[in-house]
Amino acid sequence: MRALVVYCHPREGSFSAAVRNTVLERLQAAGAEVRLHDLYAQGFQPVLTTDEWTDYLDCPGNQAPVADQVADVTWCNTLIFIYPTWWYGLPAMLKGWLDRVLLPDVAFIMPKGEGDNIKPGLHHIDRLGVFTTCGASRWLTMFIGAPGKRTLMRGVGLLLAPRTRKVFAAHYLMDSAQEDALKAHLAKVARQVDKLTGVKTSSAIPQAQTQ
Structure with missing residues (x-):
């Protein structure tokens, strides 16, 4: 199992960091090879530049500005996103990662003729x-439509292999959450990762960090 974890949060010590640590611990317990992309720590540039837009369909030259990111997408067979939901959607940093990294001939194949649709390009995941x-x-x-969840679970999900195994966990009402609820959610995250890997869930509840 080769897992690429794309993590997006600006502050170390956040609850999202605790979720990240729980995910990494359970992947390690499953014996997975793991590559972590901490977008803020890496100083990832989320803006699709004019040059990148101009060369967007120039394959494989379009991969050059994000070659390291593309290499890990190509390498993995498991893709995991960890992020806070802001304004019901993805943080700009993570949306920019999708814009710049999930390129034509990487994540999807462009239409060949009039009326054609794009074709999935991530069947190895x-x-x-x-x-x-x-x-x-x-x-x-x-009620708003959960656009962040839909972008990843449906939008990215449609580019992956047929019958891809998918898991999702969200902690709602985060701003008023108490310690017991945070610990319970980390235990849920651990169970969901174990569903992904097929490893029996540990009964231990991970320690929550402050938001």
């Missing part, structure tokens, strides 16, 4: 995990 936190309630997030 057969496991997808999405882990997030939300300030809003689950009801309100669903």
Whole structure:
């Protein structure tokens, strides 16, 4: 199992960092090879530049500005996203990662003729995990349409292998969450990762960090 973890949060010590640590611990317990892309720590540039837009369909030259990121997407068979939900969607940093890294001839194949649709390009990935936190309630997030979740679980998910194994966990009402709820959510994250890897879940509850 080769897992690429794309982590997006600006502050170390956040609850998202605790989720990240739980995910990494469970992947390690499953014996997975893991590559972590901490977008803020790496100083990832999320803006698709004019030159990149101009060369967007120039394959494989379009990969040059993000060659290291593309190499890890090509390498992995498991893709995991960890991020806070802001304004019901993805942080700009993570949305920029999708814009710049999931390119034509990397994530999808461009249409060949009039009326054609794009074709999936990530059939080597057969496991997808999405882990997030939300300030809003689950009801309100669903009422708005949960655009962040849909972008990853449906949008990216459609580019992956048929019958890809998918897991999702969100902690809602994050701003008023208490310690017991945070610990319980980390235990849920651990169970979801174990579903992804097929490893029996540990009964231990991970320690929560402050938000």
